[in-house]
Structure formats: structure tokens, C-alpha cells
Amino acid sequence: MSDTTVLPTTSLRWFARLKSTALALVVPGALLLLWHVATTRNWTRLIPSPAETAEYMRDFAFGGIYDDAFSATLHIHLLASMGRVYGGFLLAALFALPIGMLIGRIPLARATLDPFFQLMRPIPVTAWLPLSMILFGLGAKSAFSLVFLGSFYPILLNTIFGVKNVDPKLFEAASMLGCRGNAQFFRVVLPAALPSIFTGLRLGLGLAWFVIVVGEMTGVPQGLGAVIMDGRTLSRTELVICGMIVIGVVGYISDRLVMMLGNYLLRWSPTHHG
């Protein structure tokens, strides 16, 4: 906004970005170093060294090194997991958003639905695992349903919070400007609730990645969770670590993309920047 400080900003911004990237790499770098030292000095023989893991990862992604059952299968597992994560998440959003808006805005809906969801919410997703295996069998449906459950509540709760806590002044402002009744829902409630709704979606997607491993422990043949489970039963620690790294990186990228979308859509909000 101010036109006095235009000149040095671009170089300053680059420097700031470089600095924050460097700072962000300090802890991971130190851990990597510790891992390297611990494995090459034989402090532990239970896990492979970073260099070995990197090689396994290359084989997992592109094949051509070990050529076993897992070589060059990364994309298959990744796509299977992503399908479940985003599918379950979208389905959760499809239900949680309208239900949250109803509970937040309509007293009758709140009175009937809210107690039920409050009662169900403390049950952790993992506790649903056996039941979902009974209901949906061993396989993709079960994983899908757990992802659904995992991301449902954060979206629901944040949507309720957002549509319920609209500044009452804004309703008065809208009504004195000629926008009354149901029209206020789209022109006041929804935009005002957007930051909360967005936080809910972001948490929901994060949780979807979180529970995918549990979901895929239900005996699906493909998926990153399945790879980790197989790695455990076959005592192939490097496979477990590779699966973990892929989930971490993909989950992170996915979150950053959502974050960037949020920063764009919520550029009007002084409190919403990450």
C-alpha cells in the first residue's frame, strides 16, 4: 500500500524467503545427519541408512535395482491411497458442509442432530475399524469409510462454528441495506463462515492422510498403508520407511496446495494467512 518502500522489496522478499527456507531445513537436516551417523557407525542395525533408504526409494519408484514385488509400484500404491484420501474427504465434505450449516443456523436441526454427533464424536476412528471391517468387509470400502469418518468431524465442527458465529452487526448492516431473510444466507453467512469452513476442510484433509494408513491395514492389496503393513510383516524396514516418507511428502504438498488456495480465496481476511 505505501509507495515509499517499493524499491528494495523484491530483493528483501527473496532474502526473507531464503532465510525461512533455510531455517525450516535445520531440524530435518539435523535428524538426517543423526540417522546417517547412527546407522553408519553401527549404533543400530535395525534400520537402514539414509543412503540405503534412498536407493530403496528409487527402486520403489522406478525399479531396475532389486526388481522384487515392490519395484516400480510406488505410483500404483500412491494413486490407490490418493483415490481413497480424496474420495473419502470429498464425500465427508459433501455431508459435513450441509449438515453443519443446518446445525449452525436452524435451531430445530441443532436440537435433533447436535446431541447425536456430540455423542459419536469422542469415538476414535481406530475404534471403528473392526465394525467397518464387519460392515464393509476387508478392502477398499472399509478404508474409504474410515477416511470419511476421520475427516467428517473437523469439517462438521468448523462449519457449525463458522455459520453460528457471524458478527450480528453484519446482519443488521445487510438488512438496513435491503438484504433480508434467506438472501442473507448466501450474502452474509456463507462468506463470513468461509475462514472457519476452510480451516475445517484443511484439518479434514490432514486427518484423511492421517487415517489412511489405519484404513489400509484392513487388508487392501494396494495403498501406502498396505505397503507399510506388508513391510512390517515381511520385516522390510526400508519399505516401512519409504511408505512413511511418501505419505509425509504427499500429505505436505497436498496441504500446501490447499493452503495456497485458501490464501487466495481468503485474501480479504487479515487473520487468515499461513
Place this chain on the structure above:
Amino acid sequence: MAETNQPLPIIDIRDVSKSFTFGDQKIQALSGANLQICKGEFICLIGASGCGKSTLLRIMAGFEQPTSGEALMWGKPIDEPGPSRGMVFQDYALFPWLSVRNNIAFGPKSLGRSTAEVKDICDRFIEMVGLQKFADAYPHQLSGGMRQRVAIARVLANDAELVLMDEPFGALDAMTRERLQDELLDIWQRTKLTVVFVTHAIEEAIFLADRVVVMSPGPGRIESDNRLTLPRPRDVASPEFNEIRRELSAKLHSHHGKKAA
């Protein structure tokens, strides 16, 4: 009766009382208020905190209904908020997700104006409040004074005949406040608006108003109605100004003595 000769007032507050129940207490916010406002007048309401200024203003806006008595606009009861009565809040109450332009467009759009009309209206009022450079900025990027300009433009863009302002400049620094006072008077004189302006500051009331209505608390009521004949533009340093200030100040503080006795 003399009433027959007088033009129909834009606002007619007749014997209005308002009480709120607060827990098991009943608070008498306003008791037997009477006030007639003619088109084009600039009215300031002053009085101690809690004497019902905001309540009276909110009744005129249609946000509250009187417990007894009548609030009329052009002779018809005010039963809901509407675009003919625009409110300017102390804390702006702009829509944070809309740019300056779209905040101003909110009212015209609600009234179903065409896109071209809306654009014309916005251009005109953005210019009137001097925010051309900030038309696409969001409220959080503006200073308090700019935000209040947007809030004023927003109600003017909606063709409000009556502008209700509840301590609109209370949160601004002295210099910004003076500038906005000048700008408001300028707009008022050009547009023939009717303004009801609540303030804590006697100087502000004397600088702006045709009539200063003094209210007193416990229960809230209208104490006196003072017509000012000082020519405009008014000079706050002039002896006449000071004389009026002394008078009003005495009226404003007289009920404190009464209550203590």
C-alpha cells in the same frame, strides 16, 4: 392546534418507551421520548453513557421496536430495517470479504439494480468519499477514517433519506475526525440528507447540528431540544460557539446534581 400548519416530519417519535429484560431485571432504557425531525435537518443526540441514545437510534433504524408509543417515518410505523434509513456504526460493520467497491455495491445490488447502474452508483460514491485509489482494497487494508468513509458511502449509495450515525467518529483520532466532520457537512449540504448523529462530544454536536437534543439517564429521556442558529461554517474558537458550549454543558450536567441530591 399548531400541528396542522407544520409539514409532515420525516421522523416522528411519539411517547416512545423501551425496556429490556436482562436476566430477572427490567431495564428502562427509554421513557416517554418525543421527537420530531424535519427533512433536511441535522440532529445531534448527546447525553451520558447509558441514557438510551443508541436505543433511540436503533428504534429509528427499525432494529428495535418500542415497548410502548410509536416511531413513525413519514407517518408510517417503522417496523423493520430498510434502505431508506441507513445506519453508520461506530465499528464500521463493513463486510470484510468485499472490496470497497463491492461494499458500496451491496445495497444497490440487494435492491435489484442493473450491473451498469450499480457500477455508476459505485463510481459516484467512491469519488464522493475520495477513495478512488482504494476501490479494490479490502476493509482490513484501510485506516479507520477510510473505513468510515466507506460505511457512509454505502448508505448513501442506497439512496438513504435518513442517515443514522452512532458515534461514527468516536474511534478516530482528532485530525481524522475533524476532516470527516467537514466532509460529512459538505455531503449533507449537497444532498439534502436528514442526519441523526449520536456523539459524546459537545463540540462535535455544536459544530455539526441544527438541533442538539440532550438526553439524560435513569431512565433515559429527552431533557432538552436546542436549536442552533450559529451561521455555518462554524468557528469552534468563536465566543458564540463557546457560549453555546457553556449552556449545553450546564444542561448536560444538571441531572447529575439532581440525582445526587
